[in-house]
Structures are given as structure tokens and as C-alpha cells.
Amino acid sequence: MEENLQATTYQQHQGQEQPRMSEISTLFNIFIEPSNTFEDLRRKPRFILALLISAVLFGSFMFGLVNKIPESQVRDLITQQMEKSPWAAQISKEDKAKSTEGQVSFMKYTPFIAPLFMLVFSFIGGLVYFLGAKAFGGVGGYLHGLSVWVYSQFAPTAVAMIANLIVLVLKPAEEIDLLRAQKTGLLNLNLSFLSDPSTQPVLTTILSVFDVFLIWGWILAVIGLSVTNRLSKAAAAALVIILALLGISFRVIGAFMSGAPS
Numbered sequence: 001m002e003e004n005l006q007a008t009t010y011q012q013h014q015g016q017e018q019p020r021m022s023e024i025s026t027l028f029n030i031f032i033e034p035s036n037t038f039e040d041l042r043r044k045p046r047f048i049l050a051l052l053i054s055a056v057l058f059g060s061f062m063f064g065l066v067n068k069i070p071e072s073q074v075r076d077l078i079t080q081q082m083e084k085s086p087w088a089a090q091i092s093k094e095d096k097a098k099s100t101e102g103q104v105s106f107m108k109y110t111p112f113i114a115p116l117f118m119l120v121f122s123f124i125g126g127l128v129y130f131l132g133a134k135a136f137g138g139v140g141g142y143l144h145g146l147s148v149w150v151y152s153q154f155a156p157t158a159v160a161m162i163a164n165l166i167v168l169v170l171k172p173a174e175e176i177d178l179l180r181a182q183k184t185g186l187l188n189l190n191l192s193f194l195s196d197p198s199t200q201p202v203l204t205t206i207l208s209v210f211d212v213f214l215i216w217g218w219i220l221a222v223i224g225l226s227v228t229n230r231l232s233k234a235a236a237a238a239l240v241i242i243l244a245l246l247g248i249s250f251r252v253i254g255a256f257m258s259g260a261p262s
Contacts, residue, residue, distance in 0.1 A: 132239045
């Protein structure tokens with residue numbers, strides 16, 4: 001009863017408040033004053049512009065990466081990874097060749113599919129944040145969860161993709177590790193450089209978690225959930241950590257099953 005009354009009071013209060021920042025302002029302010037930005041997103045949840053910019057930047061990087069790496073290099077990488085798969089011995093050479101060519105062809109569509117996947121995953125992520133915040137006693141709605149998800153990803157994604165595009169232009173194709181670039185980008189601002197992704201996919205996946213941009217996003221998510229959902233910092237941090245550990249677990253399982261970093 002008390003929780004329902006709190007949620008009702010919060011919703012009524014929400015209806016009386018007006019945002020103090022334009023949507024364009026929130027895109028810049030998330031870098032310099034995240035607490036105030038999320039406070040404004042609490043007043044009026046917004047996400048469309050930040051989500052579209054993130055998707056365009058991500059798609060641009062994937063487009064540049066796919067078009068810079070020679071097809072022969074892509075084919076060799078796919079063949080090597082297939083041979084390391086636990087099921088490699090059970091597949092005939094003809095089926096391996098067909099699978100390789102299919103993956104090479106599919107790579108050409110990655111720049112268009114990846115941004116769509118990002119959009120869909122964002123809406124799912126917003127739902128996860130919404131339900132998780134509710135479980136911890138939060139009072140925000142689904143759009144608050146979606147706004148936190150999008151804006152906590154926007155800042156690190158924007159910086160990472162712009163930096164990756166610059167490196168992509170300057171770096172010769174033969175020096176690019178496609179497998180690592182697809183998973184962690186070209187900046188290597190994580191500990192995955194301590195392992196060999198071709199022979200240690202699980203370890204590479206675990207080490208890639210210790211990433212500057214990932215940690216930045218998690219910190220922003222803690223701030224966002226605490227502000228928009230009126231959670232304590234401890235509760236917001238616990239929620240983000242739990243969700244991060246679940247995500248890492250799925251990635252590790254995927255790396256073990258596929259023989260490639262996830």
C-alpha cells in the first residue's frame with residue numbers, strides 16, 4: 001500500500017515538472033554533468049536522438065571495418081575459428097566450405113544488421129532496467145529505464161566509435177586484428193591484450209570486461225538509476241553489478257561454445 005502511494009505521488013509530481021534541458025543539451029551534458037542530466041530525464045524521459053546517433057556511429061564503424069579488411073583475410077579468419085570449434089571434427093569439408101562462404105557473405109550485411117540489433121537490444125535493456133529498478137523499490141516507469149540505458153551507453157559509445165573510426169582510417173588493414181576489433185574495437189582500452197583471442201577465447205572475453213568504456217557506462221547507469229528511480233546509490237550499484245555479471249556469464253558461455261571471444 002505504501003509503495004503504491006509512493007509511486008502515485010511520484011507520478012503526480014512528474015506531471016507537474018517540466019524539463020530544463022533540450023534533448024540536444026542532454027547529449028552534451030551527459031558528459032559533464034550526468035547527475036543533472038538524469039535529473040532532467042527523470043522529469044521527461046528522452047532517448048530517440050541519443051539512440052539514433054549511437055546506432056549511426058556504430059554502423060559507420062562496422063561499415064568501415066568490413067570494407068577495409070580484404071575478403072581473403074576474413075575468409076582465413078573464419079576458417080581458423082571454425083577449425084577450433086568443438087564440432088569441427090563432426091563437419092565435412094564441403095559443409096565447412098559452405099559455412100565459411102555463408103559467413104563471408106553475411107559479413108557484408110553486418111553494418112546494417114548491427115545497428116538494428118543495437119536498437120532492439122536497447123529496448124530490451126530498458127525493460128530490464130525498469131523491472132530491476134522496480135524489484136529494488138524504484139518508482140520510475142519504463143521510459144525512465146530506457147532513458148538510463150540509452151544515455152549510459154551513449155557517452156562511452158560516442159567517444160569509442162569516433163576514436164575507433166579515426167584509428168581505422170590511420171591503421172593499415174594488415175595490422176588490424178578483425179576478431180578483436182569486432183568484439184572490443186581498435187583502441188584496446190581493456191585487458192584483453194594480455195591474451196590471444198584465437199587460442200584463449202574465454203580468457204579474452206573475461207579480460208575484455210575490464211574496459212574503460214564498459215566501466216564508464218556502468219558508472220553512468222548507477223547514477224541514472226539512482227536519480228530517475230529514486231534508488232540509493234548502493235541499490236543502483238547492486239542492480240548494475242548483478243546485470244553485468246549475468247551478461248558476462250552469457251558472454252563466457254558463448255565464447256566457450258563458439259571458440260571465439262564474445
